[in-house]
Amino acid sequence: MDPDSIRTGERVPHGGESERDLLDFSANTNPRTPEGVGDVYTAALEESRRYPDDDYSEFRAAAGEFVGCEPERVIPTAGGLAAIRLAMECVLEPGDEALVPYPSFGEYAREVRLQGATPRFVRYDDLFEIGSTVLEPCALAVVCTPNNPTGDAVDPDALESFAARCGDAGTTLLVDEAFLGFTDRSSAAELDREHVVVARSLTKLFGLPGLRAGFAVATGERRDALATARRAWSLGTPAASVGAHCLRRDEFVRETRARVAGERERMRDALEDEFDVHESDAPFLLCDVGDRDVSRVIDDARAAGVAVRDATTFRTLDSHVRVAVKDRPANDRLLAALGVRSHDDVDPETES
Structure with a gap:
């Protein structure tokens, strides 16, 4: 930063x-939460007398099952926004440019600026028509699906095509799927491309915004970088336990x-x-x-x-x-x- x-x-x-x-x-x-959350939280609170297991194997296994990826690709974070910041910290340097959709979540531009980079605003529904001339100068491009505040979910074929163009241009693609769990659409985690990072939030879908639980998904060297940069004990024991429980409530x-x-x-x-x-x-x-x-x-x-x-x-x-x-x-x-x-x-x- x-x-x-x-x-x-x-x-x-x-x-x-x-x-x-x-x-x-x-x-x-x-407005609703899954059954059993209270019992899981109470048990986890007792376990909170010691540090969490920083491997978070149960949480990563549940998250991987939920989005369709291997647990090793999951990086636990304290909410979806923490995953967004982690990705930007690992990608952006002062002087970089990042493609940011509008109207969309205001934290994207703020987080870009906090890294010393400059947001380059593009209408969210024009983003997928952008070619290499615009992409190549940009270190990062952000997609929100469904977009907040409009609610549009990105067509999977359009997202896959855009991801390919980002790869060709050397641009990291950050896909914010904070609300995708409310749909039956597949996660961009299934693309399994090294330049693609997915950010997920648990707390909106499961009605627990104060719990602060989420994760990023990445692969290859990008995954290694995120895992290295992740703060130690990035999830409290209650958040990890409740998160794993909720992710398995099909x-x-x-x-x-x-x-x-x-x-x-x-x-x-x-x-x-x-x-x-x-x-x-x-x-x-x-x-x-x-x-x-x-x-x-x-x-x-x-x-x-x-x-x-x-x-x-x-x-x-x-x-x-x-x-x-x-x-x-x-x-x-x-x-x-x-x-x-x-x-x-x-x-x-x-x-x-």
Whole structure:
């Protein structure tokens, strides 16, 4: 990390509501957690009287099974963002350039700058058309799938083709799959290319954002570099134990994906009565509020007990909010707070 860049760096805004009385739709986390988490955590807390086993063999085995790779390729980290920082620390040097998508997760540009490198912004949906002329000067390219805050998941063939072009150009490709677990799409870990690094977050899918558990996946010399640079005891014992437990809850994952897909479409149908809603493969929806004042929309929702994400903090978005997809009772409270009527509540006879 570059000391000069740290001195001029800034924090970036995120979702997540500190006021506990509000129903939080500003953070895209599962409202449910797998059964047995409490028991696993309690047992791990007792084991925390000693240092963790820095090999994390159980966690790496579970993570490898989850994304379809060998356990040896898994590098445990304290959340997906820690995996992103680790990858950038190993790739970027002061003066480098990195391709960063927009609108997308604000931490990419911040982490690039903290390394003393310069973000080169490209629209997230134009990224896959980029050729060698743009790629060759860049040490790193970042892809977010599904993209945050739009929710678009990248077509696997397009991602594989882009990865090949990055390899030809000598550009490391960092694929952030923080929300991919909410879909049934394959991980880029299956590409198994030395210039590709995958970052995964556990805590969104399994409803435990405060636990801070995630991992990176890499191969060959890139994997060796990440493993060497990884901080010792990078996961606490409770995070490693609970993470391994959650990663093996296949039925929970299937149920979550089905619920999110169904509720997302139901919410989108209702929200489109008032807003322009972006199609999404993620557990959230991006809404263009049009001529309405974004602050007023957010304040009115808060007055009704619901927090939504101010999406104007994302690059180029100036009239947007983002809302998470949770369970049906909570989602109905969100719709009511935004002044939207669920189509489930509409009486066909009164609408005819």
